[in-house]
Amino acid sequence: MPFNELGLSDKVLSAVTDAGYTEPTPIQAQAIPHVLARRDVLGLAQTGTGKTAAFVLPMLTLLEQGRARARMPRTLILEPTRELAAQVEENFVKYGKNHKLNVALLIGGVSFGDQDSKLLRGVDVLIATPGRLLDHVERGRLLLSGIEILVIDEADRMLDMGFIPDIERVCKLVPFTRQTLFFSATMPPEIQRLVSQFLSNPVQIEASRPSSTAANITQLLVACGREDHEKRDKLRDLIRGAENLQNGIIFCNRKRDVGVVHKSLQRHGFNVVALHGDMDQRSRMQALEQFRTGEATLLVASDVAARGLDIPAVSHVFNYDTPHHAEDYIHRIGRTGRAGRSGAAFTIVTHADVKSLAAIEKLIGNPIEWMNGQTLGDAPPREARSSSRGGERGGERGGERGEQRRGARPARRREERPQDERGHSERSHSHREEAPVAVASNVEELPRGNRPPRRERASAAPAPVETGPRPAPRAPVNPTTARRPQAERPHNDEPADTSHLPAFLLRPVKIKAG
Ligand code: AMP
Numbered sequence: 153m154p155f156n157e158l159g160l161s162d163k164v165l166s167a168v169t170d171a172g173y174t175e176p177t178p179i180q181a182q183a184i185p186h187v188l189a190r191r192d193v194l195g196l197a198q199t200g201t202g203k204t205a206a207f208v209l210p211m212l213t214l215l216e217q218g219r220a221r222a223r224m225p226r227t228l229i230l231e232p233t234r235e236l237a238a239q240v241e242e243n244f245v246k247y248g249k250n251h252k253l254n255v256a257l258l259i260g261g262v263s264f265g266d267q268d269s270k271l272l273r274g275v276d277v278l279i280a281t282p283g284r285l286l287d288h289v290e291r292g293r294l295l296l297s298g299i300e301i302l303v304i305d306e307a308d309r310m311l312d313m314g315f316i317p318d319i320e321r322v323c324k325l326v327p328f329t330r331q332t333l334f335f336s337a338t339m340p341p342e343i344q345r346l347v348s349q350f351l352s353n354p355v356q357i358e359a360s361r362p363s364s365t366a367a368n369i370t371q372l373l374v375a376c377g378r379e380d381h382e383k384r385d386k387l388r389d390l391i392r393g394a395e396n397l398q399n400g401i402i403f404c405n406r407k408r409d410v411g412v413v414h415k416s417l418q419r420h421g422f423n424v425v426a427l428h429g430d431m432d433q434r435s436r437m438q439a440l441e442q443f444r445t446g447e448a449t450l451l452v453a454s455d456v457a458a459r460g461l462d463i464p465a466v467s468h469v470f471n472y473d474t475p476h477h478a479e480d481y482i483h484r485i486g487r488t489g490r491a492g493r494s495g496a497a498f499t500i501v502t503h504a505d506v507k508s509l510a511a512i513e514k515l516i517g518n519p520i521e522w523m524n525g526q527t528l529g530d531a532p533p534r535e536a537r538s539s540s541r542g543g544e545r546g547g548e549r550g551g552e553r554g555e556q557r558r559g560a561r562p563a564r565r566r567e568e569r570p571q572d573e574r575g576h577s578e579r580s581h582s583h584r585e586e587a588p589v590a591v592a593s594n595v596e597e598l599p600r601g602n603r604p605p606r607r608e609r610a611s612a613a614p615a616p617v618e619t620g621p622r623p624a625p626r627a628p629v630n631p632t633t634a635r636r637p638q639a640e641r642p643h644n645d646e647p648a649d650t651s652h653l654p655a656f657l658l659r660p661v662k663i664k665a666g
Contacts, residue, residue, distance in 0.1 A: 153176065153181050154174075154175065154176075155168050155169075155173070155174075155175070155176055158176060158180075158181065158184040158185055158188075158209075158210075159184065159185055159188045159210075159213070160184065160188070160209055160210065160213050161212070161213040161216055163212070163216070163250035163251055164209050164212050164213050164247060164250075166250055167212075167246065167247045167248065167249050167250055168205075168209065168247065170249070171246055171247065173205075176202070177201055177202030177205075177206070177359070178201070178359050179195060179197050179201045179202055179203050179206045179357060179359035180202050180205055180206045180209070182206075182357045182359070183195055183203075183206040183207070183210075183333075183355075183357050184206060184209060184210045186355045186357075187206075187207060187210035187211070187214075187331075187333060188210045188213060188214065190214075190331050191331070191353075191354070191355050192331060192332045192333070192334070192351045192352050192353065192354040192355070193207075193332075193333045193334065193354055193355050193357060194334050194347055194351060194354040194355070194356045194357065195333070195334065195335040195336075195357045195358075195359065196335075196336060196337070196338075196339065196356070196357065196358040196359065197335055197337065197357070197358070197359035198337035198483070198486065199306075200486055201359040202359075203305075203335055203359065204239070204240055204243045204305075205243060205247065207229075207303050207305075207333050207335075208240070208243045208244055208247050208248075209247055211227055211277070211301055211303075212244070212247055212248050212251055212253070214300075214301065215227065215251070215253055215276050215277070216251065218300075219274070219276075220254055220274035220275050220276045220298075221274055221298060222271075222272050222273065222274050223271050223272060223274075223293065223294055223295050224274075224295045224297065224298030225256070225271070225275040225276070225277070225278035225294075225296075225298065225299060226275070226276050226277070226298060226299065226300050226301075227276065227277050227278065227299065227300060227301040227302070227303070228278045228279075228280065228285075228296065228299050228301070228302050228303070228322070228326065229277065229278070229279045229280070229303040229305060230280060230281070230282055230285070230302075230303065230304050230305065230310070230319065230322065231279060231280070231281055231305050231306065232281065232282075232305075232306050232309040232310045232312075232313055232315060233281065233309075234259040234260065234261065234281060234433060234436075235436065235437070235440065236305065236306060237257055237258075237259050237279045237280065237281055238257065238259070238437070240279050240305070241255055241257050241279050244277055244279075248277075253276040253277060254270070254273060254274060254275050254276050254277070255275070255276065255277045255278075255279065256270040256271060256275040256277070256278050256279070257279050257280070258278060258279070258280035258281070258284045258285050258288060259280065259281050259284055259433075260281065260283065260284050260433075261432065261433035262433070264287075264288075264291075267284075267288065268288070268293050271288065271293060271294055282310070282315045282318035282319060282322065283315075283318065285322065286318055286321065286322070289325065296322065296325040296326045297325075297326070297327060298327075299326040299327060299330050300327075300330055300331065301330060301331045301332075301333065302322075302323070302326050302330050302331070302332045302333070303332075303333045303334075303335075304319060304332070304333070304334045304335070305335045306335065306336070306337070307319075307334060307335065307336035307343050307346065308336045308337055308338045308339075308340060308343055311340065311342050311343060316342060316346065319346065320346070320349075320350075323346075323349075323350040332350060332351050332352070332354070334346075334347060334350075334351055334354070337483070338479060368494045368495060369485055369488055369494070369495045369496065369497055370494070370495070370496040370497070371485060371496075371497045371499070371520045371521070372496070372497070372498050372499070372520070372521055372522070372523040373498075373499050373501050373509070373520050373521065373522045373523060373527075374386055374390060374498055374499065374500045374501065374522075374523045375501055375522060375523075375526050375527055375528045375529075375530055376500050376501065376502050377502070377503070377528075383472060383500055383502070384413065384416050386500055387402065387413070387417075387470060387472055387500065388417070388420055388422075390470055390498050390500075391417075391422065391450070391468075391470065394467075394468050394496065394498075395496070396467060397449075397467055397468050398449075398467040398468075399443065399446065399448075399449050399450065399451075399466055399467055399468070400449070400450050400451075400466065400467060400468035400469065400470055401450075401451045401452075401453055401466055401468075401469050401470070401484075401487050401488075402417075402424075402450060402451070402452045402453070402470045402471075402472050403453060403454070403455065403469065403470070403471050403472060403473065403475070403484050404452065404453070404454055404472045404473050405454070405455075405473035405475060405476060406454065406473075407428045407429055407430065407454045409472065409473065410426050410427070410428040410452050410453060410454050411426065411428060411430075413426075413452050413472055414426035414452040417450065417452065422449070422450055423448050423449040423450060424448060424449070424450040424451070424452060425439035425440075425442050425443055425448040425450070425451055425452075426439060426451070426452045426453065427439050427440060427443075427451060427452070427453040427454075428453065428454055429454070439451070452472075455475065455480050455483065455484070466487045466488045466495065467488060467495055467496070468488060468495065468496050468497070468498070469484055469485055469487050469488045469495070469496070469497040469498070470497075470498050470500075471484060471497070471498065471499035471500060472500055473500070473505075474499055474500065474501050474502075474505035474508045474509055474512070475508065475512070476508050477511075478508070478511040478512045478514070478515035478516075479515065481499070481512045481515070481516070482515070482516065484497070485497040498523070499520070501528060502528075503528055506528070
């Protein structure tokens with residue numbers, strides 16, 4: 153069905169044409185007519201399916217009638233992270249270019265004053281992260297009683313981040329008669345409860361996980377006998393040998409490893425940026441932009457920092473760590489092979505990852521192939537194995553010996569200090585040691601007194617991913633990986649390496665650096 157049969161306004165259709173989209177994606181084709189008919193919609197979809205436009209386009213059409221009043225926004229979109237909120241705003245700018253609508257972004261890390269003056273002017277579309285939104289409400293600067301459409305996006309991620317009580321609060325503050333559009337990639341019981349409580353007779357739409365996409369993804373396991381430096385060795389080999397590598401995301405399970413791997417790759421001359429919750433908002437956006445524009449070839453990220461971000465055309469995913477949660481594997485590899493392109497996903501597996509790997513293979517319904525047929529049996533466990541590159545071993549504590557070490561950059565690692573940032577919303581159960589103080593990481597907000605403890609995600613298995621035919625795994629070195637050196641970026645609050653400290657030492661006491 154073409155766009156012009158969905159009931160969208162001429163202004164919207166013209167912007168869609170300008171954006172170069174010819175056909176609606178399945179979720180757009182299914183959702184848009186229902187949104188325009190003012191029905192509540194429950195969309196089971198993740199990013200990459202075109203779900204943002206599925207609500208932005210009909211919202212723009214509906215917003216053509218009526219106007220905003222001071223401090224009473226007409227529509228509200230809740231996003232779990234600042235980056236996602238900013239992405240949605242970009243969509244409104246792109247598709248709303250023929251409209252004169254006021255769009256405001258309420259996210260942390262930005263001054264209250266600027267946000268407040270926007271609210272005062274009257275807002276048609278308010279895009280917010282839950283904490284900052286409620287802060288404005290609590291200050292009496294924002295009324296939610298004029299909301300006509302409420303969008304709750306990435307609900308399962310909201311759950312991961314402990315935002316569900318905030319969402320419940322918001323749902324009670326907006327009028328009972330509002331239209332609710334609710335999107336989640338998975339439906340754990342907590343999310344189901346939310347849906348039955350706050351949606352009214354919703355139309356359920358399921359945009360199948362891009363299993364066709366996954367069919368284009370070559371998935372390979374890479375056996376690794378040791379943790380730490382041998383993993384980084386392996387990672388570099390994989391990057392250098394990656395076939396047709398245009399850009400790649402390297403996923404780590406823990407944010408501290410994001411920092412370690414990022415620095416390690418930089419020392420080895422790779423063109424790499426990092427995305428982790430300890431970076432300030434500006435640095436995060438800058439890193440993301442560098443990666444989006446191709447200025448940086450590689451992005452090292454944690455799941456929480458990267459999930460849902462719209463990074464088009466990633467050719468490779470490298471799982472530096474096997475994800476502890478099987479569904480994270482699907483989210484990670486879903487970053488590549490988009491829109492029919494082929495992609496490759498490599499997962500480094502150590503002996504400690506056997507259980508996680510079994511869970512992943514169970515979830516996707518297929519065994520994943522080992523690269524070059526080498527299994528963990530070929531990679532002896534820790535004590536039996538020596539480094540494959542003696543020269544690299546010296547780097548373990550005092551700084552790796554980079555092949556292209558830049559003079560300006562000290563090889564010695566920064567003096568280790570306890571983590572001075574607030575804690576993080578990365579999966580609490582697997583990252584407990586990383587969150588000495590309870591506040592979200594890549595989440596925008598400061599701690600709110602009533603914020604509940606972060607919860608474990610319930611196990612709701614997404615649809616299986618098909619695995620496809622696998623091309624030859626190895627290829628010659630790709631020159632794009634070692635382009636010009638990465639400029640020094642501001643790392644005001646670069647994470648300290650606290651790997652040597654047990655979690656309980658980090659938690660109650662805040663030790664100052666230096
Ligand atoms: P989303 O799932 O909303 O994150 O969108 C994923 C990507 O698909 C974004 O880069 C969109 O710009 C793009 N996109 C959205 N709708 C369409 C469409 N109808 N045709 C082609 N690309 C689209």
